[in-house]
Amino acid sequence: MLSRTADNLFWMARYLERAECTARLLTMGQRMAVLPGSAYRDEWRSVLRVTGCEGFLQHEGPVTEADVVGILLLDPENPASIQSCLVRARANGRSVRTKLTQEMWEALNESWRHFEGCAVADALRELPVHLDWVKTRASVFRGTMETGMMRHAGHDFARIGGALERAQMTLRLLDVKYYVLLPETDVVGGGRDHYQWTSVLHALSGIRAYHHVYGGVHTPAQIVDFLMVNRTFPRSVAFCVDQMRTHLVRLAKEHGTRSACNETADELFALLKAGRNGVFIERGLHESVQHCLLLTNRLANEIADSYHF
Amino acid sequence: MSFFEMHDSEGGIRACYAEVKRWIDETGTAGLHRRLEEAEAIFRRIGITFAVYGEGGDPERLIPFDLLPRIFSRLEWQRLDQGIRQRAQALNAFLYDVYHRGEILRAGLIPQDLVYQNEAFRPEMIGFDPPGRVYSHIVGIDIVRTGPDTFEVLEDNCRTPSGVSYMLENREIMTRMFPELFHRGRVVPVDNYPAQLLRTLKEVAPPACTGDPVVVLLTPGSLNSAYYEHSFLADLMGIELVEPVDLFVEDGRVWKKTTAGPKVVDVIYRRIDDDYLDPLAFRPDSLLGVPGLFHAYRSGGVTLCSAPGAGIADDKAIYVYVPEMIRFYLGEEPILANIPTWQCGTKEGLAYVLEHLSELVAKEVHGSGGYGMLIGPKSTKAQIAAYADRIRANPSGFIAQPTLDLSTVPTLGATDVVQRHADFRPYCLVGKRMRLVPGGLTRVALTEGSLVVNSSQGGGVKDTWVLRD
Numbered sequence: 001m002l003s004r005t006a007d008n009l010f011w012m013a014r015y016l017e018r019a020e021c022t023a024r025l026l027t028m029g030q031r032m033a034v035l036p037g038s039a040y041r042d043e044w045r046s047v048l049r050v051t052g053c054e055g056f057l058q059h060e061g062p063v064t065e066a067d068v069v070g071i072l073l074l075d076p077e078n079p080a081s082i083q084s085c086l087v088r089a090r091a092n093g094r095s096v097r098t099k100l101t102q103e104m105w106e107a108l109n110e111s112w113r114h115f116e117g118c119a120v121a122d123a124l125r126e127l128p129v130h131l132d133w134v135k136t137r138a139s140v141f142r143g144t145m146e147t148g149m150m151r152h153a154g155h156d157f158a159r160i161g162g163a164l165e166r167a168q169m170t171l172r173l174l175d176v177k178y179y180v181l182l183p184e185t186d187v188v189g190g191g192r193d194h195y196q197w198t199s200v201l202h203a204l205s206g207i208r209a210y211h212h213v214y215g216g217v218h219t220p221a222q223i224v225d226f227l228m229v230n231r232t233f234p235r236s237v238a239f240c241v242d243q244m245r246t247h248l249v250r251l252a253k254e255h256g257t258r259s260a261c262n263e264t265a266d267e268l269f270a271l272l273k274a275g276r277n278g279v280f281i282e283r284g285l286h287e288s289v290q291h292c293l294l295l296t297n298r299l300a301n302e303i304a305d306s307y308h309f
Numbered sequence: 310m311s312f313f314e315m316h317d318s319e320g321g322i323r324a325c326y327a328e329v330k331r332w333i334d335e336t337g338t339a340g341l342h343r344r345l346e347e348a349e350a351i352f353r354r355i356g357i358t359f360a361v362y363g364e365g366g367d368p369e370r371l372i373p374f375d376l377l378p379r380i381f382s383r384l385e386w387q388r389l390d391q392g393i394r395q396r397a398q399a400l401n402a403f404l405y406d407v408y409h410r411g412e413i414l415r416a417g418l419i420p421q422d423l424v425y426q427n428e429a430f431r432p433e434m435i436g437f438d439p440p441g442r443v444y445s446h447i448v449g450i451d452i453v454r455t456g457p458d459t460f461e462v463l464e465d466n467c468r469t470p471s472g473v474s475y476m477l478e479n480r481e482i483m484t485r486m487f488p489e490l491f492h493r494g495r496v497v498p499v500d501n502y503p504a505q506l507l508r509t510l511k512e513v514a515p516p517a518c519t520g521d522p523v524v525v526l527l528t529p530g531s532l533n534s535a536y537y538e539h540s541f542l543a544d545l546m547g548i549e550l551v552e553p554v555d556l557f558v559e560d561g562r563v564w565k566k567t568t569a570g571p572k573v574v575d576v577i578y579r580r581i582d583d584d585y586l587d588p589l590a591f592r593p594d595s596l597l598g599v600p601g602l603f604h605a606y607r608s609g610g611v612t613l614c615s616a617p618g619a620g621i622a623d624d625k626a627i628y629v630y631v632p633e634m635i636r637f638y639l640g641e642e643p644i645l646a647n648i649p650t651w652q653c654g655t656k657e658g659l660a661y662v663l664e665h666l667s668e669l670v671a672k673e674v675h676g677s678g679g680y681g682m683l684i685g686p687k688s689t690k691a692q693i694a695a696y697a698d699r700i701r702a703n704p705s706g707f708i709a710q711p712t713l714d715l716s717t718v719p720t721l722g723a724t725d726v727v728q729r730h731a732d733f734r735p736y737c738l739v740g741k742r743m744r745l746v747p748g749g750l751t752r753v754a755l756t757e758g759s760l761v762v763n764s765s766q767g768g769g770v771k772d773t774w775v776l777r778d
């Protein structure tokens with residue numbers, strides 16, 4: 001397979017996943033912002049901070065929902081905005097048209113112009129509808145890939161791209177929580193903190209799944225456990241790492257050689273396995289999350305190196 | 310009165326059209342229109358589109374498709390087949406000659422300046438022997454019919470003729486929708502074209518190639534108007550569709566960058582113009598292209614199909630001399646005639662053309678796609694005067710031909726079967742041997758009386774049948 005093809009498929013899936021993840025991030029921001037006292041905590045700023053988009057702010061002072069929607073949903077100049085992600089996913093797909101099925105192409109092709117020329121005020125008015133639409137488009141695309149795409153290396157690259165992006169976004173969501181974390185003295189698991197933790201679960205569509213695993217009790221340790229090391233929840237970091245490992249092993253077999261990326265994936269796997277039962281919180285959630293993010297970034301670079309992107 | 314290909318001179322139905330005529334009558338035009346909608350839905354879903362340069366609007370426009378096939382009898386095809394092969398052979402012989410000793414120029418049959426001063430002539434190719442001495446591996450010859458027995462060549466395409474995907478897709482749609490028409494097996498199939506093309510490309514592997522040649526199709530990218538055709542052909546041949554960035558040159562060979570490291574490439578079917586192939590050899594300002602590609606080609610590390618410089622053979626100014634080429638190189642009389650052509654570059658030609666412009670079709674020597682031409686009888690006095698000024702400003706840039714009485718073919722009109730003018734482009738493959746799939750692309754002018762069949766100017770396409778008997 002041409003390296004460019006692998007590269008395009010990897011990024012096509014990544015951008016589409018990123019669009020969905022950013023939609024989920026905005027959902028979470030909305031939930032947190034309606035909690036009492038949110039104005040003092042500047043929670044929208046933390047949303048910008050975890051996506052690395054604080055630089056797009058045009059003014060000083062507290063960040064508003066309108067700022068964030070402008071930057072993360074609509075701004076065509078911001079490479080991380082949902083609009084940009086949809087355009088880029090389509091551009092990547094178009095240059096490897098022959099490697100996509102007709103249905104996959106249609107799923108990409110129908111999305112990319114949705115937010116063109118949309119005003120911030122209009123987007124704000126129906127924000128949940130827009131965000132749901134983004135999630136639906138990503139689901140349709142993944143569905144067409146699941147049921148129609150040949151299981152050759154191209155499928156592996158697309159799957160790895162999607163899983164990598166999803167793992168990173170779950171990590172970033174946890175980091176938002178870090179930035180707005182209450183002082184250490186606050187009673188953990190109660191009051192505002194409780195709502196913040198559960199809004200992370202809501203954003204990842206994991207609240208019910210969580211209840212099935214842990215019953216009705218919300219403790220930060222268990223939520224972190226669920227989102228990082230649980231191997232059955234599809235948006236957990238461990239699940240995504242499992243998926244990447246599987247596809248990386250397939251690629252290694254196909255190319256007849258293991259490479260650095262396989263080792264890094266194994267390292268991530270071991271790290272998460274050792275992180276059960278609140279270990280990450282003990283060590284400091286922010287530091288643990290940052291470490292995982294670092295490893296996933298390294299993994300992405302190694303994949304590009306190993307397969308000559 | 311134009312020759313209508315469905316009728317004989319007494320107005321009866323010609324034998325080769327008998328069965329289709331029966332089918333048309335049985336189905337009725339309303340029925341045909343219903344089926345046409347189905348066909349168009351299929352085309353749109355597959356995504357067969359043809360972008361048109363410089364027109365704005367929808368770049369992924371659907372080319373109109375006409376349901377009624379254009380039919381050649383076995384005898385008609387036999388003659389076409391011989392004429393097309395003859396021409397393709399002579400054109401390649403001419404290319405070899407002008408990049409070597411130039412015998413035909415020394416013999417005074419073609420003016421030297423016309424070749425050596427021509428923009429399409431590539432001095433870099435002088436003295437080089439391409440594998441099999443083939444320069445143009447796919448020769449597309451545009452043919453018009455003016456009577457029951459007269460086929461004439463409108464122009465040659467020796468670089469990278471496009472449109473063959475329509476030949477294949479049109480037949481595919483017709484067999485899928487009207488299997489009953491093909492049941493008796495009288496229509497000769499064309500679907501082996503991709504296999505034949507691949508065989509042809511493999512036959513011209515470079516000296517450095519060991520083992521089964523690796524062939525790739527080089528496209529400028531997904532924004533090119535013929536990108537659909539590029540991906541379609543690559544798919545059907547099972548070869549990689551590459552862009553210039555996917556290739557590099559090292560140790561005199563061309564490599565494609567794959568996930569498993571560099572893999573060698575032997576033959577490149579390129580759908581990129583000469584100018585953009587290699588910035589080191591041709592246009593240095595080109596961002597496209599593979600640096601060093603031309604050197605690898607000249608030193609036998611890779612084969613480019615078609616060869617750089619093949620365009621000199623399909624230049625409109627050279628066209629006039631193709632019958633001479635056939636006599637000179639093959640010692641035969643041309644089976645397919647040329648259309649009488651006046652070259653404005655000559656004194657007599659210019660005088661004649663300026664005087665008779667209102668009866669002639671005038672074209673730019675380097676134009677293509679039906680752009681920048683003047684159809685005298687259909688133009689206003691002002692248009693003719695303006696065009697005459699353009700010719701006077703640069704006489705050698707223009708040629709003129711009589712307005713041809715093109716034949717018409719049955720075409721589905723709003724309420725009835727109507728007659729529309731058509732031309733024909735077969736694709737002759739040249740490798741170690743010559744191959745010609747019995748068929749080609751029929752383009753049809755969809756407006757009544759119109760002579761312009763280019764898809765960029767509102768022309769359509771239809772399936773072309775060659776009957777077994």
